[in-house]
Amino acid sequence: MHVAKFWKRSGKVVQCYLCSRKCQITEGKTGFCRVRQNIGGKLFSLNYGRLTAINIDPIQKKPFFHFAPGSNTFSISTVGCNFMCKFCCNAELSQLWKEVEGEEWTPAQVVKSAKEAGCSGLCYTYVEPTMFFEFAADCAALANKAGLYNCWVTNGYTSPEAIKAISRHLDAAVVDFKASGNPKAYAQLSSVTDVQPIYDALLAYKKNKIFIEVTNLLIPQYGESLADMRKLCRWIVDNLGPDTPLHIIRFFPSYKLQLPSPDLKLLESAYEIAYNEGLRFVYLGNIAGHKYESTYCPGCGRLLIERYGIMVKKIDLSKDFRCPACKTKIPIAGTRWIKQ
Numbered sequence: 085m086h087v088a089k090f091w092k093r094s095g096k097v098v099q100c101y102l103c104s105r106k107c108q109i110t111e112g113k114t115g116f117c118r119v120r121q122n123i124g125g126k127l128f129s130l131n132y133g134r135l136t137a138i139n140i141d142p143i144q145k146k147p148f149f150h151f152a153p154g155s156n157t158f159s160i161s162t163v164g165c166n167f168m169c170k171f172c173c174n175a176e177l178s179q180l181w182k183e184v185e186g187e188e189w190t191p192a193q194v195v196k197s198a199k200e201a202g203c204s205g206l207c208y209t210y211v212e213p214t215m216f217f218e219f220a221a222d223c224a225a226l227a228n229k230a231g232l233y234n235c236w237v238t239n240g241y242t243s244p245e246a247i248k249a250i251s252r253h254l255d256a257a258v259v260d261f262k263a264s265g266n267p268k269a270y271a272q273l274s275s276v277t278d279v280q281p282i283y284d285a286l287l288a289y290k291k292n293k294i295f296i297e298v299t300n301l302l303i304p305q306y307g308e309s310l311a312d313m314r315k316l317c318r319w320i321v322d323n324l325g326p327d328t329p330l331h332i333i334r335f336f337p338s339y340k341l342q343l344p345s346p347d348l349k350l351l352e353s354a355y356e357i358a359y360n361e362g363l364r365f366v367y368l369g370n371i372a373g374h375k376y377e378s379t380y381c382p383g384c385g386r387l388l389i390e391r392y393g394i395m396v397k398k399i400d401l402s403k404d405f406r407c408p409a410c411k412t413k414i415p416i417a418g419t420r421w422i423k424q
């Protein structure tokens with residue numbers, strides 16, 4: 085157990101503001117995520133250093149396509165989540181666990197293992213990384229000192245205060261949307277009644293100069309329409325900029341949501357909408373072998389980074405990350421960690 089960050093006390097009740105649920109937690113109880121407990125008027129993180137998943141992944145799998153392409157990342161997770169998505173692929177870790185479990189690790193062991201495995205950085209992932217914020221922050225500080233990057237994959241519910249605090253060490257974030265941000269779908273599928281904090285978090289990442297990629301899991305059966313998709317794309321262009329990579333992810337039946345996947349035509353229509361709204365780097369995900377997994381030059385259309393599924397097959401960029409044909413600058417962050 086570890087004293088948590090981001091809480092205040094009012095009498096015997098503690099309010100946690102690590103994420104935008106802002107739980108009021110009475111003595112002895114835990115918040116919505118079940119990994120933060122009020123003990124004697126103090127808030128504790130119950131899952132500090134209790135790792136339940138450790139993997140070496142290509143960074144494209146997260147998916148980061150414009151950050152340190154080709155590098156391997158040391159991915160870690162604990163139990164706990166602040167959403168209850170019916171389609172969660174990691175439900176064992178996010179929701180189905182009974183007691184906090186996991187092997188005990190220290191930040192120094194994580195960083196040492198990542199280096200020994202030849203990874204270029206750490207990724208906090210599989211469940212919402214904010215749920216193990218204190219451990220992630222301690223790992224991130226050490227990782228930066230050791231020359232490794234830090235990135236995370238998030239549902240966007242981290243509070244702006246927590247984003248500001250982690251920004252010293254966090255290099256990049258993938259922010260996941262579900263059903264194009266449709267509020268009804270969020271309420272029905274993820275137990276989330278207010279989607280505004282996700283947009284606020286994106287603005288906080290931008291303000292704190294953290295590199296952002298966005299994903300959108302397309303679930304058309306849940307009130308989502310291509311009009312929602314258009315609205316989301318417009319918001320990204322207007323607020324984060326047209327160079328923000330957007331990954332349109334094909335839904336597959338999973339956990340409690342046993343529905344058919346959207347057909348390819350719908351995904352390709354969503355791709356066209358994103359592109360027509362002005363996003364310059366749009367990708368289709370969960371369709372291995374599709375041409376829209378690769379990066380094309382927005383200037384002349386040349387194939388620049390060829391991918392197959394989660395693998396980078398070829399990078400064809402000049403040393404200063406321009407298209408070799410028309411010299412258009414391609415936004416790539418984390419260039420010091422690129423492995424070709």
Ligand code: SF4
Nearest residue numbers: 100103106107115117
């Ligand atoms: S981190 Fe957990 S306890 Fe804190 S506000 Fe979010 S759900 Fe509630």
Ligand code: SF4
Nearest residue numbers: 165167169172211239
């Ligand atoms: S936010 Fe992600 S990890 Fe959490 S329940 Fe939803 S899909 Fe699972």
